[in-house]
Amino acid sequence: MSEGLQLDLKKPLDKMTAKELRELVLKQIPQVTGASGLGKDELLVQIKEVLGIGGEDGPKVSPYKTKILSMKSKMRSLRTARTEVSGDGTRKQKEILRRQINKLKKRTRRLAKA
Incomplete structure (x- = not known):
């Protein structure tokens, strides 16, 4: 995680809804801007980028x-x-x-x- 940034999460980021992720960004992660206009996939990418969690090339999109x-x-x-x-x-x-x-x-x- 980033230095000095501690999040109190009730469940994993991937399991959270878009609404919960927006609330999390607005209250605890001010580095992410434009959260109200982003979908869940984009929010997850930006939150993980800020927190330094990586390994994925972006959101997985179903082929179907x-x-x-x-x-x-x-x-x-x-x-x-x-x-x-x-x-x-x-x-x-x-x-x-x-x-x-x-x-x-x-x-x-x-x-x-x-």
Whole structure:
């Protein structure tokens, strides 16, 4: 760690959410600027740079990220379709949409693990 910079962390940096990392930067690490506009990956890189923790070339990006994002956008559209159908649609149509959403969720989780 940097000299004179002691952090009281409740959990590892990699396990913290972006919101927690922003709070940490604002309260305890004034060297990092522009924290409110950064995502979790960029925050982790800058915090580790300030603390002298290294070894990584940057944030790891899943090779399936674009596929996962497209699946999530498809899920959003299916959810809106489901809410439209829920008022006047048949039970069978709602069930079909629910199962499609469920399958997409399972696929995104599987891809995120890989």
